């Protein structure tokens with residue numbers, strides 16, 4: 001069937017287990033359209049990272065279907081970029097050379113490479129440290145390099161696994177705002193794993209709450225307010241209400257403490 | 259101030275040791291045959307400097323060639339072993355056998371095969387330097403963080419790119435650790451080589467050979483001087499390796515960039 005706007009990522013009856021282990025994800029059905037910003041939240045171990053890895057084709061699907069832009073995830077890899085919880089920078093490369101890595105690997109010409117890299121560096125606000133090594137950067141700056149590196153290939157889909165989990169709250173808020181500003185320009189579709197409800201509400205157009213054992217979709221929540229969102233957004237009563245509601249849902253799917 | 263202390267403390271300790279040495283010798287009347295005085299050793303070293311220098315050159319040449327061969331072949335062997343767990347599983351026991359068999363056993367066998375001379379000394383040094391380099395480098399090549407490997411998969415890097423851009427640079431500090439250990443034992447290889455396989459003409463040979471000669475002639479201070487020459491060569495060797503280590507890692511590695519100033 002030909003729809004005018006097929007979903008960018010389409011997941012149906014998906015099941016995942018690692019080897020012969022327990023079922024980690026079961027009966028996942030999820031369609032995500034272009035330019036949605038989807039957050040995945042849920043109790044620890046419910047399979048959030050696993051779901052990202054399946055989309056990225058870093059781990060094979062056990063059963064069910066998963067297509068990315070009409071292709072198998074493996075074939076669609078060039079349209080995706082992954083941002084890990086740790087910045088995963090190469091310590092022997094400068095900021096510039098780290099950002100250039102994916103372009104270098106795909107054999108983009110040097111001139112083009114440094115042009116793109118300069119743009120990305122500017123985008124994440126690292127113009128002043130092009131020749132610094134990772135050990136000379138703060139946690140927030142490292143994460144900015146990681147974001148710039150991911151964006152350098154102009155991905156259609158950005159997969160982020162708790163990218164700001166290790167940062168202090170102020171840095172995290174700043175980076176959240178910057179990420180949205182960048183998205184307004186670059187128009188990528190995002191899958192964002194987090195443990196912070198406030199972060200999920202602030203960033204997302206849609207929040208998927210996963211329940212554990214086995215991991216499954218418990219709630220599919222649409223965040224009602226529009227972009228652009230700014231620091232003030234967080235202070236609005238509407239935002240607070242939203243956070244309270246998602247928190248309640250999250251608590252309801254979390255295993256009760258004895 | 260710190261710099262001063264770094265030099266001053268070892269220098270002071272050195273003077274104390276020499277004083278104690280001389281003192282003990284005088285007080286107990288120990289004969290030169292048993293323990294020569296430091297001054298006597300120095301005199302012997304000066305008198306024999308031409309011979310000792312020539313001997314040092316011979317020994318260092320063998321040690322250096324064996325060391326460099328071990329570095330090159332060790333690195334290549336590590337690359338091969340990092341390619342697959344089956345390679346590691348099948349090769350590692352035999353590399354261990356090389357390491358566990360004392361070099362004193364290998365040395366005479368090698369002389370039977372190759373005759374005495376520099377090539378044999380080189381192989382002897384190679385054999386004792388090889389293991390620390392292979393063990394460390396292989397460890398470095400395979401201990402790359404899983405997320406880094408995933409990152410390289412995400413950017414569609416092929417196997418060669420993964421090895422060259424990720425695994426090799428990551429293994430560099432490990433390789434250098436292997437070199438440091440190998441560098442500190444390379445002189446043992448050189449001297450063992452002299453002893454068993456040194457090419458000797460007249461009364462000249464490597465340091466190991468000179469030790470035998472002096473011992474035979476009961477030239478005990480000269481024997482000690484030869485010992486200190488070997489020690490000095492070892493320091494030169496290790497210094498070169500440490501310099502290389504510093505130069506390669508100076509910009510990014512925590513082991514070099516310690517203080518955050």
Ligand SMILES: Nc1ncnc2c1ncn2[C@@H]1O[C@H](COP(=O)(O)OP(=O)(O)OP(=O)(O)O)[C@@H](O)[C@H]1O
Pocket residue numbers: 018021024042043044045046047048049050051
């Ligand atoms: N490589 C793997 N091999 C085997 N089991 C795995 C592997 N990765 C994850 N698992 C298992 O799958 C389940 C889900 O793990 P996953 O990392 O996806 O959870 P998560 O929701 O991301 O948790 P967290 O919030 O703590 O990061 C866990 O039970 C985990 O033990």
Ligand SMILES: [Mg+2]
Pocket residue numbers: 048049050161
């Ligand atoms: Mg996770």
